[in-house]
Amino acid sequence: MDAGGDGDGxxxxxxxxxxxxxxxxxxxxxxxxxxxxxxHEVGGDDRSExxxxxxxxxxxxxxVNTGLHLQSPNTIGALDEGTSMDCDDKRSKNxxxxxxxxMSIENQQLKQELHLMMVRLKKLEEHEEDPKPIKDERETxxxxxxxxxxxxxxxxxxxxxxxxxxxxxxxxxxxLDSEQVLACSNKVPRLNDSKNDGSSNIDQATEATxxxxxxxVRAKSEAPMITDGCQWRKYGQKMAKGNPCPRAYYRCTMAxxxxxxxxxxxxxxxxxxxxxxxxxxxxxxxxxxAMAMSSTTSSAARMLLSGSMPSSDxxxxxxxxxxxxxxCSSSMxxxxxxxxxxTVTLDLTQSPPAGQPQNFSGQTTALLPQIIGQSLxxxxxxSGLQLSQDTAAGTMSEIGQLSRAGLANTVTAITTxxxxxxxxxxxxxxxxGGGGDGGSYANTVVNNNNNSNxxxxxxxxxxCFRQN
DNA sequence: CGATTTTGACCCGCGC
DNA sequence: GCGCGGGTCAAAATCG
Numbered sequence: 119m120d121a122g123g124d125g126d127g128x129x130x131x132x133x134x135x136x137x138x139x140x141x142x143x144x145x146x147x148x149x150x151x152x153x154x155x156x157x158h159e160v161g162g163d164d165r166s167e168x169x170x171x172x173x174x175x176x177x178x179x180x181x182v183n184t185g186l187h188l189q190s191p192n193t194i195g196a197l198d199e200g201t202s203m204d205c206d207d208k209r210s211k212n213x214x215x216x217x218x219x220x221m222s223i224e225n226q227q228l229k230q231e232l233h234l235m236m237v238r239l240k241k242l243e244e245h246e247e248d249p250k251p252i253k254d255e256r257e258t259x260x261x262x263x264x265x266x267x268x269x270x271x272x273x274x275x276x277x278x279x280x281x282x283x284x285x286x287x288x289x290x291x292x293x294l295d296s297e298q299v300l301a302c303s304n305k306v307p308r309l310n311d312s313k314n315d316g317s318s319n320i321d322q323a324t325e326a327t328x329x330x331x332x333x334x335v336r337a338k339s340e341a342p343m344i345t346d347g348c349q350w351r352k353y354g355q356k357m358a359k360g361n362p363c364p365r366a367y368y369r370c371t372m373a374x375x376x377x378x379x380x381x382x383x384x385x386x387x388x389x390x391x392x393x394x395x396x397x398x399x400x401x402x403x404x405x406x407x408a409m410a411m412s413s414t415t416s417s418a419a420r421m422l423l424s425g426s427m428p429s430s431d432x433x434x435x436x437x438x439x440x441x442x443x444x445x446c447s448s449s450m451x452x453x454x455x456x457x458x459x460x461t462v463t464l465d466l467t468q469s470p471p472a473g474q475p476q477n478f479s480g481q482t483t484a485l486l487p488q489i490i491g492q493s494l495x496x497x498x499x500x501s502g503l504q505l506s507q508d509t510a511a512g513t514m515s516e517i518g519q520l521s522r523a524g525l526a527n528t529v530t531a532i533t534t535x536x537x538x539x540x541x542x543x544x545x546x547x548x549x550x551g552g553g554g555d556g557g558s559y560a561n562t563v564v565n566n567n568n569n570s571n572x573x574x575x576x577x578x579x580x581x582c583f584r585q586n
Numbered sequence: 587c588g589a590t591t592t593t594g595a596c597c598c599g600c601g602c
Numbered sequence: 603g604c605g606c607g608g609g610t611c612a613a614a615a616t617c618g
Contacts, residue, residue: 352591354610367609371590381609 334395336385337466343382344394347408348372350380361386373402391467 337344343366350368358365363384370376378398385391452463 351589353612355592356608356610359607365608379609 332395332397332461334393334461334463335466336391336393336463338390339392340390341392343368344392345407346394347405348378348400358383363389370400372400372404372408376401388467395461 335344343350349371351371352366352368354367355364356367361383363386365381365383368380368382370378370380378396378400380397381393381395383393383395385393452465
């Protein structure tokens with residue numbers, strides 16, 4: 119399993135030699151500042167004639183230092199005229215010209231990239247002018263325990279307006295106002311959003327891919343199927359090539375027409391490892407016990423496609439989940455965009471790193487679905503914030519151009535963002551700590567899990583939630 | 587008797 | 603066009 123994103127030669131991030139922070143900002147360079155005081159007024163809207171020089175009175179903070187001795191074509195010409203035409207130096211002169219031409223092209227590319235970044239900066243500053251959404255986002259981010267099922271339920275209900283869940287009317291959705299629902303919904307902007315008319319095709323494709331994106335969970339278990347809180351009906355079984363163990367196909371039966379499917383198969387190399395692959399979004403509210411796993415699949419898939427677009431080699435960032443979910447581990451999650459559909463693999467079979475408390479690892483194993491679900495939920499909301507800011511002005515093409523760099527930015531932003539760190543810490547402490555509201559949440563999950571899922575009695579299942 | 591599982595047949599996409 | 607493999611369907615069998 120390849121989880122070493124940086125060491126495998128497939129790292130696709132771009133390091134811009136453009137300095138966006140100066141020492142005058144007094145901010146660490148790795149901290150993404152979404153909410154800075156608005157003190158730098160970006161000039162007119164028309165930046166198409168941007169020349170790369172923002173070092174005027176209004177942009178002292180944007181110290182554009184490419185680290186290169188950039189040469190414009192005019193400069194090249196002046197250099198050319200001032201150069202001696204000595205025939206003995208012709209070869210070296212040609213070499214110099216090629217180098218200058220290369221630097222000139224590089225200069226143009228850097229200008230374009232800088233222009234895009236300035237556009238994004240301007241949008242972020244414009245976003246500050248309407249502080250309410252940001253406030254809501256912050257409040258939502260710090261809500262004790264937002265229920266991640268909202269994404270799954272609402273998203274699918276919007277997609278299928280004819281569907282009326284049997285849970286409707288009793289749903290917890292009704293307890294939230296629409297603003298909270300929108301804030302909690304870690305979705306990419308809707309297709310029919312008037313602000314996104316220019317990017318509907320890309321959005322549509324993304325949505326379709328998200329529906330097809332898969333999350334695979336590897337876990338050691340003697341049980342035939344992991345307990346995830348949903349009700350499943352087996353509809354097929356096939357012998358897969360290269361594996362003596364049959365692959366079983368299940369579909370969700372908690373609501374008629376629920377498109378969620380899962381495949382269960384034992385690993386050919388180690389038959390104690392159970393590989394469960396989830397696909398699709400539920401079109402109905404889920405019991406708390408099922409939310410974690412379902413939000414894991416949905417959020418992971420969404421994050422996979424919103425925060426990190428596939429690279430050309432099919433491997434995106436195998437460390438993204440691992441480093442954000444489990445900073446102490448580097449081999450628990452793999453993201454692959456190889457055909458046919460992008461897949462997030464959560465490997466829960468790894469032993470805890472040396473030095474990690476054993477009791478913590480045991481609890482982590484038992485509570486992983488909750489931790490993963492909550493963490494990915496918060497995380498995807500954060501990356502969703504970035505995405506929504508960009509897509510609000512119909513700049514999906516810009517995202518595409520910046521996707522490679524955006525991946526690195528997203529990773530940095532997620533891992534360094536204090537909100538995410540706090541949310542992750544809160545999610546873990548609320549589940550494991552057992553104190554205060556978080557403890558009651560954990561107990562609720564345990565109780566619901568015990569009461570639901572009558573046909574899955576996997577006592578030795580590692581996914582069974584255990585009371586402390 | 588309804589719900590669920592089993593299992594062979596069928597469909598479809600993909601590579602050659 | 604053909605074969606292969608993955609995924610799904612649906613009738614029969616089984617279960618509670």
